[in-house]
Amino acid sequence: MSGPLQRARLALRLLAVDPSGLGGAHLRARTGPVRAALEADINALPGPIRRIHPAITDEQLFGGVDLSATLAEGRTVRTAGLLETPCTLVLPMAERCRSDLAARLGAALDRQSHCVIALDEGVEPEEGLPPALADRLAFSVDLEDLSLRDIGPADPPPTGARRTDAVHVPTGAISDLALLAESLGVESPRALLLALRAARAHAALEDRAELEAADLTVAAALVLAPRATRLPQMEDDTPEAEEEPPPPPPPEEPENAEQPDAPAQEQEQDMMIPQDLLLEAAAAVLPADLLARLAVGSSGMVRAGGSGAGQQRKGNRRGRPMPARQGRLDGTNRLDLIGTLRAAAPWQPLRRTHAKTAQSLHVRASDFRIKRYKEMSDRLLIFVVDASGSAAMTRLAEAKGAVELLLGEAYARRDHVALVAFRGEGADVLLPPTRSLVQTKRRLAALPGGGGTPLAAGMQAALEVGLGARSKGMTPTVALLTDGRANIALDGQADRQAAGADATRMARLLRGNNMPGLVIDMSPRPQRPLRALAEVLDAPYIPLPRADSKRLSTAVSAALDA
Amino acid sequence: MSSRQPFPFSAIVGQDEMKQAMILTAIDPTIGGVLVFGDRGTGKSTAVRALSGLLPQITAVAGCPVNAETREACPEWATITDENLIEKPTPVVDLPLGVTEDRVVGALDIERALSHGEKAFEPGLLARANRGYLYIDEVNLLEDHVVDLLLDVAQSGENVVEREGLSIRHPARFVLVGSGNPEEGELRPQLLDRFGLSVEVASPRDVETRIEVIRRRDAYETDHARFMDAWAEADAILRDQIVAARSALKTRETPDATLRACAELCIALGSDGLRGELTLLRAARALAAFEGFETVEIQHVKAVAPSALRHRLRRDPLDEAGTGARVGRVVAEVLG
Numbered sequence: 001m002s003g004p005l006q007r008a009r010l011a012l013r014l015l016a017v018d019p020s021g022l023g024g025a026h027l028r029a030r031t032g033p034v035r036a037a038l039e040a041d042i043n044a045l046p047g048p049i050r051r052i053h054p055a056i057t058d059e060q061l062f063g064g065v066d067l068s069a070t071l072a073e074g075r076t077v078r079t080a081g082l083l084e085t086p087c088t089l090v091l092p093m094a095e096r097c098r099s100d101l102a103a104r105l106g107a108a109l110d111r112q113s114h115c116v117i118a119l120d121e122g123v124e125p126e127e128g129l130p131p132a133l134a135d136r137l138a139f140s141v142d143l144e145d146l147s148l149r150d151i152g153p154a155d156p157p158p159t160g161a162r163r164t165d166a167v168h169v170p171t172g173a174i175s176d177l178a179l180l181a182e183s184l185g186v187e188s189p190r191a192l193l194l195a196l197r198a199a200r201a202h203a204a205l206e207d208r209a210e211l212e213a214a215d216l217t218v219a220a221a222l223v224l225a226p227r228a229t230r231l232p233q234m235e236d237d238t239p240e241a242e243e244e245p246p247p248p249p250p251p252e253e254p255e256n257a258e259q260p261d262a263p264a265q266e267q268e269q270d271m272m273i274p275q276d277l278l279l280e281a282a283a284a285v286l287p288a289d290l291l292a293r294l295a296v297g298s299s300g301m302v303r304a305g306g307s308g309a310g311q312q313r314k315g316n317r318r319g320r321p322m323p324a325r326q327g328r329l330d331g332t333n334r335l336d337l338i339g340t341l342r343a344a345a346p347w348q349p350l351r352r353t354h355a356k357t358a359q360s361l362h363v364r365a366s367d368f369r370i371k372r373y374k375e376m377s378d379r380l381l382i383f384v385v386d387a388s389g390s391a392a393m394t395r396l397a398e399a400k401g402a403v404e405l406l407l408g409e410a411y412a413r414r415d416h417v418a419l420v421a422f423r424g425e426g427a428d429v430l431l432p433p434t435r436s437l438v439q440t441k442r443r444l445a446a447l448p449g450g451g452g453t454p455l456a457a458g459m460q461a462a463l464e465v466g467l468g469a470r471s472k473g474m475t476p477t478v479a480l481l482t483d484g485r486a487n488i489a490l491d492g493q494a495d496r497q498a499a500g501a502d503a504t505r506m507a508r509l510l511r512g513n514n515m516p517g518l519v520i521d522m523s524p525r526p527q528r529p530l531r532a533l534a535e536v537l538d539a540p541y542i543p544l545p546r547a548d549s550k551r552l553s554t555a556v557s558a559a560l561d562a
Numbered sequence: 563m564s565s566r567q568p569f570p571f572s573a574i575v576g577q578d579e580m581k582q583a584m585i586l587t588a589i590d591p592t593i594g595g596v597l598v599f600g601d602r603g604t605g606k607s608t609a610v611r612a613l614s615g616l617l618p619q620i621t622a623v624a625g626c627p628v629n630a631e632t633r634e635a636c637p638e639w640a641t642i643t644d645e646n647l648i649e650k651p652t653p654v655v656d657l658p659l660g661v662t663e664d665r666v667v668g669a670l671d672i673e674r675a676l677s678h679g680e681k682a683f684e685p686g687l688l689a690r691a692n693r694g695y696l697y698i699d700e701v702n703l704l705e706d707h708v709v710d711l712l713l714d715v716a717q718s719g720e721n722v723v724e725r726e727g728l729s730i731r732h733p734a735r736f737v738l739v740g741s742g743n744p745e746e747g748e749l750r751p752q753l754l755d756r757f758g759l760s761v762e763v764a765s766p767r768d769v770e771t772r773i774e775v776i777r778r779r780d781a782y783e784t785d786h787a788r789f790m791d792a793w794a795e796a797d798a799i800l801r802d803q804i805v806a807a808r809s810a811l812k813t814r815e816t817p818d819a820t821l822r823a824c825a826e827l828c829i830a831l832g833s834d835g836l837r838g839e840l841t842l843l844r845a846a847r848a849l850a851a852f853e854g855f856e857t858v859e860i861q862h863v864k865a866v867a868p869s870a871l872r873h874r875l876r877r878d879p880l881d882e883a884g885t886g887a888r889v890g891r892v893v894a895e896v897l898g
Contacts, residue, residue, distance in 0.1 A: 021783070103659040103700050110607060132700060132743075135602045165784035174780070178773045187765040189775045190603030196780055334664065438744050 004143050005034060011139035011222055012041045017201040018164045019047060019088060019115035022138040022194060026094070026129050028120040029143035035119065038143070042117055048087040054096040056082075059329075061104060086113045094118035095127040102130035109136045124468070138194040140226035167203045168210045169196070180220055180279065185230035195223040220279075327370035339369030380416040380433050380474040381406065384462045386482035386522065387423040388453040398522070400444050402481070406556055407440055416474060418465050419443060422458030424451030425492045429461055433469050452494060455486035456502035459510060466515050477516050479556060480539075483523035484530035500529065507536040518542060518556065569782055571612035572796035573789075574605055575775045576766055582849075583759040583869050584609060585800075587737045588617055589807045589848040593841055594758025595716060595738030597701070597749075597873065604763045605775075606741040610654060610697045616797055617652040618805055620693055624648045627685040628692040628732050637732040639683050653694030655687055655736075657712075659703055666708060667715075667723055668730070683730050688712075688721045691736040701740030702749050709749075712738060713756040758841045759866075760873035807851040814847050816858045823863050823897055830896045831889065833874040842870040860897055867893045 011025045029035045043049060058064070063081030082089065089105070091097065097118070108114045116137060122128045134140065177195050186192070199219035203211050324336035326343075344367040351362035383403050407417055417440055419431035430443045459480070466476035489498035490506075510517060519534040519541050521527055526543035534541035542555050574581060583596045598606045622629040623636055625644035630636040633645055657666070668686035687696070696712070698704060715721050721734040740757065742749075754760065766772050781789045821843070828838045843858075845866040850858040868889045875888065 099700070099703050100659040103703070107656065107658060107699070131602065169780065174776050175769070175773050178769050178776065181772070182769050187601060188603035189605070189765060189772055189779075192772060192776050193779050196776055197783075334662065337670070436744065 003146070004141050005037070005146060007222060008038055008139075008141040008143060009041055010218065011141060012038075012045065013205060014198055014201040014218075014222070015088075015115060015117075015139070016045050017204050018197060019045070020086065020112040021164065021197045022115070022201060023109045024088075024114075024116035024118065024137040025139035025141065026118045026120060026134055026137045027141050027143060028122065028128075029146075030121050030123075034143050034146045042088075042090060045088055045115075047115075048085070049090060050082055050087050051090045051092065052082065054091070054093055054098065054101060056101065058104075083108045083114065088115045088117065090117045090119065092119045092121070094120040094129050095122035097130055097133065099130045099132065102133035106132050106136050109133075135188060135190060138198055139222050141222075142226075164197070164200045164204045167200045167208065169200070170211060173199070173211050173216060176216055177219065177224070181224055183279065184224055184228040186224055186227045187229075188227070191224060191227050195219040198223045324369040324371055326366070327368060328365070329368055329370070334371045336369040336371045340367050343367040343369055378416055378474045380418060380466070380469045380476040382418045382420060382433075382462045382465050382469075382476055382478045384420045384422065384427075384458045384478060384480045384482075385447070386453060386455070386458070387421045387447055387449045387451075388483075388485075389423075389450045400447065402556070403444060404441070406479075407437055409557060416469070418469070420458055420461045420465065421447055422454050422461070423449065424454070425457075425488060426454055427457040427461040429465055433465065433472075433474065452488040453482070453486050454488035454490075454492075454499070455482060455484070456490045456499060456506045457488070458482075459503065459506035460490065463506065463510055463513065463515065466510075467513065477518075478510060478539075479518050479520065480537075481520045481522055482530070484521060484527040484533065485523075486529075503533060504536055507533050511536065511538050520556065566786060567790055568611040568615045569608050569779075570790065570793035570797050571609070571616040572800055573778050573782070573793045574609055574612065575778065576771055577605055577609065577763055579761045579869060580606070580609055580763050582866075583761050584613060584739075585804060585852060586845050586848040586866070587758065588613070588804050589852055590811055590844055591735065591737050593844045593848065594756070595713075595740065597754070597757040597760040598739065598741040598763055599744050599760070600741075600763030601765045602743060604765050606763060607697075607699060610695065610739050610741070613695060614651045614654040616801060616804075618801055619649040619651055621647055622650055622693070628689045628734070629653060629694070630733075631693075635733075637730075639730050639732075640685070653691055655691040655694065655696050657687055657696055657698045657704075659698075659700055661687070661708065663708060663711065666711065667721055669723075669725070670728055681727060683723070683728055685732070686721075688715055688734040688736070689732055692732070692734050694736055696736045696738050698738070698740045700742050702742040702744070706750070709753055713753060717756065754873040755835070755837060757873065759845060759869040761869050762872070803852060807848065810851040810854075811848065814850050814858055815856065816843065816847065820846070820858050820860060820863060823860050826896050827863070827867060827893065828871070830892050831871055831875055833871055838871055838874045842867060845870050864893055864897055 008025070008027055015022055015025060027035075027038060029038065052060075059079065059081070061081050061083050063079050063084055066077045066079045069077035083104075091105075105114075105116055109116060116133070118129050118133065118137065120127075120129055128134070129137075174196060177192055177199070181187075181192050181195070196219070199211055199215040202215040202218045206215075208215070324339040327333065329335055340363065344361070344363045347364075347367075348362060351364075355362055383406075385400075385403065403419070409415075416433045416435050417431070418429070418433045419440065421428055421430050430447060431440055434440065459478075462478045462480075466478060469476045486499040486503045487494060487496045489495050490502045491498075517537050517539040519530060519537065519539050521530045521541065521543040523530075531541050531543075571581070571584075580596075580598055583598075587593050587596055598609075600606065620629065621631060623631075623633055623642060623644075624646045625642045626636045627640050628637060629650075632647075633642070636642055663669075664686065666686050667688055668684055671680075671682040671684035674680045674682045674684075696716075698712075701709065715734050716736065716738045719733060719735040721732055723730045738757070740749075766775065778789075824839050824842045824846070828842065831838075842863060846862040847858050849862045849866055853862075855862070871889050
């Protein structure tokens with residue numbers, strides 16, 4: 001259990017014991033030797049294995065009528081769906097999985113008939129598996145930054161063949177896990193349940209009749225630790241530990257797997273193994289950047305920006321109708337019946353003479369016409385808020401108020417919102433594109449002020465968010481709220497000259513990327529450099545020296561709708 | 563494993579408000595749907611699925627697509643192959659996300675149209691959910707136009723299909739149960755208002771409760787038969803209570819004081835329209851019937867007020883402090 005690869009392999013072996021109960025595994029790895037090694041392990045799992053892709057259609061999942069075959073044979077021919085028979089589903093490119101597919105797979109997992117192995121190839125931290133699916137998969141292992149050297153020979157195939165429900169769970173084991181989940185901040189009861197199942201599976205794998213400490217340790221490390229939302233308070237921690245950066249995870253401990261066994265033997269009568277032992281096991285695999293991720297509000301499992309917001313819309317279900325087009329019925333689109341009949345009409349006499357069956361109407365699959373609709377893509381408003389010392393706390397409060405008001409309007413218009421704040425030495429994406437007002441409100445309230453004005457960094461962050469959103473089918477607009485006294489350059493140096501030049505450069509880049517925007521001047525007196533910046537951006541410039549939040553929001557709405 | 567019976571309703575630990583809302587709609591379906599918002603893995607789906615095991619069976623024509631009670635009540639467009647009356651569990655139909663309008667309301671049976679040249683109607687999920695429950699997980703992610711359509715049907719109790727040369731209507735009386743996680747997006751206020759009751763669920767905070775949750779679930783999975791036996795009685799008692807409450811519902815008297823309390827409460831909260839009062843009254847009456855009271859008392863209004871009114875407040879969309887707390891405060895002020 002020393003490295004991530006070993007953990008992933010152990011997870012797969014546990015899955016082999018209880019595939020449907022454990023739900024599956026979320027493995028984060030880009031294509032490469034590590035993933036290739038894992039895929040070999042995956043293929044060794046018992047039972048049928050099917051590969052699916054993120055754009056899989058309902059027809060493939062649930063089955064449906066095979067129209068072409070039906071027409072050819074003159075009787076109903078059905079295709080079987082993947083979800084009809086129990087199997088292991090391997091989902092590569094899981095970071096592209098849409099929320100609706102996640103919900104469908106989630107429903108299948110709830111029936112406990114399937115097992116999903118999600119191979120997540122996400123690069124950015126916000127790319128990842130939709131939380132609705134991730135929550136149902138017992139294991140989550142991050143395999144990034146592994147090299148060829150780390151790949152060892154595969155473990156021998158499991159020998160134990162005990163049934164998981166034949167494993168006796170002593171009293172105390174459940175409370176051990178529950179206490180650990182508490183201290184790691186894992187709130188979902190489902191996680192706890194999966195941990196218990198994992199412990200059972202491990203005991204079954206080792207062919208034990210009763211759950212032992214080692215089983216709980218494995219469950220703690222594989223199931224609970226990746227879901228942690230806070231750092232556990234070790235007993236020897238000093239009270240001010242909270243303020244300090246996270247203690248680095250303990251260095252590689254080769255004997256880690258053996259370690260918990262020794263104390264367990266002493267305590268065989270009483271299952272209550274010491275909490276700190278379990279904690280240690282979990283802490284050893286806590287992601288090193290847990291605190292950093294928590295600061296952005298998302299732990300490894302719950303990646304923000306997920307479902308609902310920012311999905312690419314399918315153009316065949318709503319919006320303004322467009323001419324029908326030849327196509328295949330796949331369960332997600334709709335047949336244009338009139339168009340189909342019109343396409344089939346000229347061929348009727350010819351087909352009748354050649355037909356084997358006596359039908360009144362001869363339609364071939366090639367006649368199908370699919371309805372298409374045109375839809376406006378969702379708008380994304382990226383707020384770039386100056387939280388520097390010069391933007392003074394009062395103005396910051398106004399900016400926050402304006403953003404909240406605009407959010408209220410965005411809510412009515414179903415717009416998406418993202419929030420970037422810059423201060424000190426750099427910019428932070430406080431909120432990736434979302435439509436959740438609860439989250440936005442929370443992040444805004446927590447936005448501190450003070451420090452320099454790294455205007456260029458803020459614009460750079462906005463550009464990245466905007467480009468990412470555009471690739472998901474949204475139309476981004478950048479709203480820059482600042483007082484314009486850029487004094488921190490892109491490289492973090494306090495150099496007014498370079499800072500100004502960098503800001504102009506970023507503005508050109510934004511314009512070059514065709515990102516519309518608007519500049520709101522929050523300073524007490526309108527700033528000439530800001531007006532120049534707005535010109536470079538080709539964006540409306542709105543000086544609001546005495547702006548209260550209400551006026552600000554009105555001005556922004558007017559500028560956007562113009 | 564899918565043949566396993568659903569988790570017993572009575573064995574669900576805690577989540578009393580959610581359970582109460584489900585029981586009330588089971589007693590009086592006219593209350594309207596239930597909206598359950600809250601964290602993942604808190605037993606939302608479990609509770610809904612448990613309903614099918616808990617509720618009394620319904621008598622229906624075996625081959626009828628809309629679970630009609632008698633042969634006469636079957637829609638005329640349906641070809642009934644089996645006319646026998648059978649007992650079957652109350653239908654609880656899952657509505658998957660990304661479902662097409664065709665599958666929800668039903669559509670022209672393309673298969674038959676193309677292969678036999680017949681115009682036939684293929685009933686959708688709304689037909690199957692008639693006289694039962696329609697459950698939507700992640701309702702906030704469902705496409706808006708499907709939600710609009712569902713709420714409209716749920717309220718009118720009838721599904722009208724006018725498309726592709728079909729003109730068909732069939733009864734679709736069901737209780738809509740929606741669940742979701744507010745962090746992933748919200749519902750439009752117009753839609754919120756259409757749900758009768760709204761409850762907020764959270765993961766249990768204390769370790770003892772969580773241990774109990776896991777212990778029961780584990781027993782359910784590993785020792786299924788015995789676990790179901792152990793809880794069968796509790797479920798049966800609850801079922802009898804619901805059946806008794808259903809028949810008692812009509813005879814409950816509502817004193818003027820209670821009506822006045824409902825109205826005052828809604829005025830104080832500034833909820834739009836009269837739907838709030840009606841739902842509040844119906845829910846209070848169902849609760850009174852459930853608890854065996856002859857008249858609907860103020861205490862019943864108090865007990866259901868948060869669920870019935872929480873989602874109806876004219877609200878600042880950004881007001882994060884649970885509106886339930888606001889309702890509670892006003893209830894305390896108005897009703898003392």
